[in-house]
Amino acid sequence: MSEVKVPELAESITEATITQWMKSEGDAVTQGEVLAELETDKVNMEIMAEQDGRLEKILRGPGETVQVGEVVAVLKEISEGKAASPEEKAPLSEEKAASTKNKDIVSPKGETLHSPGSETGGEEAFSFRAASPAARKLARERSIRLDSVKSHDPLGRISIDDIKASSEASQKAAPARPAGASNQQQATTPANPKPEVKPTSSDRPIEHIPMSRRRQTIANRLVQVQQNTAMLTTFNEVDMTAILDVRKRRQEKFVEQHGVKLGFMSFFTKAVIxxxxxxPLLNAEIKGEEFLVKKFYDIGIAVAADEGLVVPVVREADRLSFAELEQEIANLAKKARDNKLSLSELQGGTFTITNGGIFGSLLSTPILNLPQVGILGMHKIQLRPVAIDKERMENRMMMYIALSYDHRIVDGKEAVSFLARVKELLEDPETLLLEG
Known part of the structure; x- marks a missing residue:
C-alpha cells in the first residue's frame, strides 16, 4: 500500500480544497494519471499518481479542506514484476460501472460523500476525454457530461469554450415550460449539485452558493486593503486621438509582422513605466518602517476570469518592445481564462494596471493590489466635446484614468504629477518610442 498525499503547492499556500476525484475506489491507475483536482487561493492544481496501482480507498471527499502533506487516499501497488490482470487494465463492464457509479465514500468525519461517478457527483468522471481542470469544473457546475460535448480541437481536447457552447445549445434545445406548470414538474430537471435553493419562511426562493476558495481570498484581501492602507484616488482624462490614429495606420502591418494586434495595453504599460x-515611490512597497523602492518594473495586468479577477505579471516590462508586450499580455490573459496560470506568474508585481473600460465602465476607483502602493485604472473611450482653444471645440475620443495610491508613502502632489505624466506620454505616443 502507498499513500496519496497533497503535494507541495507553493511557499505561501498550505491548504487547498478538493474539487473532485477523477477516479473512484477500485479503479486501476497508471503513473502520472490525474487522481483529483485541488482548488487553492490562486490557481487550480492536480494530484497525480506517482506509480501504477489500484485506488484502494478515498479518505477525503470533494469540498473538504486538506493540508499540504495530508494523506487523502490509499493506493494499492501492483506487485513488482507482475503484469496487471485483465480486470485491472480492461475498461469497466456495464455491471461494474453501475455498481461503482452508485458507490458512496464515507469520510473520516462520518459524512457520506458521493463518488465522482454518482448521480449527484458528475457522471463526466467516467468519460476519460482530455479536458482541462477548468473545463471539467465548468462542466460539473452546469451538469454537462463530457462525452456529450463537441470539441473543436483537432486532438479532441475539450476547452471552456466547448463547454459553454454545449451549454448554450442545450438551453436552446430545451422545450419551453408550459404555462401553469407546477414547481414539482420544474424540479424534475437535473440541478447543479452545488448551488442550493432554499425556501424562506415566506416561501420566496433564495439560491445559496458557497464561495470558492479564490473568491474568499479576494474578499479577504479587499478588506485588508481598506483596513491597512491610507488609500486615495486621483483622476485625469486622456485624449486618445493620437493613439487611435497610430493603431489605425500601423495595425495591418503590425499584425503581419508580429502575429498579434496592436492594442491599448502596450501603450499604457509603456506610459506607466x-x-x-x-x-519611483509609486514603484515601491512598505515593509515595517522602511520603503522598499524597486529598480525593476514587473507590471501586473488585471484579467477577469470565471473564478474572479487575477493579476498575472509581465516581468521586466521595461525591456520589452510593443510587440513583445502585446504577445506576453495576450498569452497571460489566455492562461488566466483557461485557468492555467502558475503561481510564479501571479506573484511579485511592482505596479498594476486594470481596464474596466472593456466592460463599459466610465469611471471607477481601483483598489490597491497589496503590497503594491499604486494601481492605474483605465476606462471606456468615449466621444466627448473638448475645448481646443478659446474659439474652437472638437469632438475627441476621451478616456478617464484613475490612480489609487497609498497615502502613507505617496503624497498627493506626487500622485497627481504621476498621472499627469501618464497623460502626457499617452497623448504623444512618439515620446514612448523616443524615451524607451
Missing amino acids: GALKAF
Missing part, C-alpha cells in the same frame, strides 16, 4: 521612472 515612464511615469514610474520619474516618480
Whole structure:
C-alpha cells in the first residue's frame, strides 16, 4: 500500500480544497494519471499518481479542506514484476460501472460523500476525454457530461469554450415550460449539485452558493486593503486621438509582422513605466518602517476570469518592445481564462494596471493590489466635446484614468504629477518610442 498525499503547492499556500476525484475506489491507475483536482487561493492544481496501482480507498471527499502533506487516499501497488490482470487494465463492464457509479465514500468525519461517478457527483468522471481542470469544473457546475460535448480541437481536447457552447445549445434545445406548470414538474430537471435553493419562511426562493476558495481570498484581501492602507484616488482624462490614429495606420502591418494586434495595453504599460521612472515611490512597497523602492518594473495586468479577477505579471516590462508586450499580455490573459496560470506568474508585481473600460465602465476607483502602493485604472473611450482653444471645440475620443495610491508613502502632489505624466506620454505616443 502507498499513500496519496497533497503535494507541495507553493511557499505561501498550505491548504487547498478538493474539487473532485477523477477516479473512484477500485479503479486501476497508471503513473502520472490525474487522481483529483485541488482548488487553492490562486490557481487550480492536480494530484497525480506517482506509480501504477489500484485506488484502494478515498479518505477525503470533494469540498473538504486538506493540508499540504495530508494523506487523502490509499493506493494499492501492483506487485513488482507482475503484469496487471485483465480486470485491472480492461475498461469497466456495464455491471461494474453501475455498481461503482452508485458507490458512496464515507469520510473520516462520518459524512457520506458521493463518488465522482454518482448521480449527484458528475457522471463526466467516467468519460476519460482530455479536458482541462477548468473545463471539467465548468462542466460539473452546469451538469454537462463530457462525452456529450463537441470539441473543436483537432486532438479532441475539450476547452471552456466547448463547454459553454454545449451549454448554450442545450438551453436552446430545451422545450419551453408550459404555462401553469407546477414547481414539482420544474424540479424534475437535473440541478447543479452545488448551488442550493432554499425556501424562506415566506416561501420566496433564495439560491445559496458557497464561495470558492479564490473568491474568499479576494474578499479577504479587499478588506485588508481598506483596513491597512491610507488609500486615495486621483483622476485625469486622456485624449486618445493620437493613439487611435497610430493603431489605425500601423495595425495591418503590425499584425503581419508580429502575429498579434496592436492594442491599448502596450501603450499604457509603456506610459506607466515612464511615469514610474520619474516618480519611483509609486514603484515601491512598505515593509515595517522602511520603503522598499524597486529598480525593476514587473507590471501586473488585471484579467477577469470565471473564478474572479487575477493579476498575472509581465516581468521586466521595461525591456520589452510593443510587440513583445502585446504577445506576453495576450498569452497571460489566455492562461488566466483557461485557468492555467502558475503561481510564479501571479506573484511579485511592482505596479498594476486594470481596464474596466472593456466592460463599459466610465469611471471607477481601483483598489490597491497589496503590497503594491499604486494601481492605474483605465476606462471606456468615449466621444466627448473638448475645448481646443478659446474659439474652437472638437469632438475627441476621451478616456478617464484613475490612480489609487497609498497615502502613507505617496503624497498627493506626487500622485497627481504621476498621472499627469501618464497623460502626457499617452497623448504623444512618439515620446514612448523616443524615451524607451
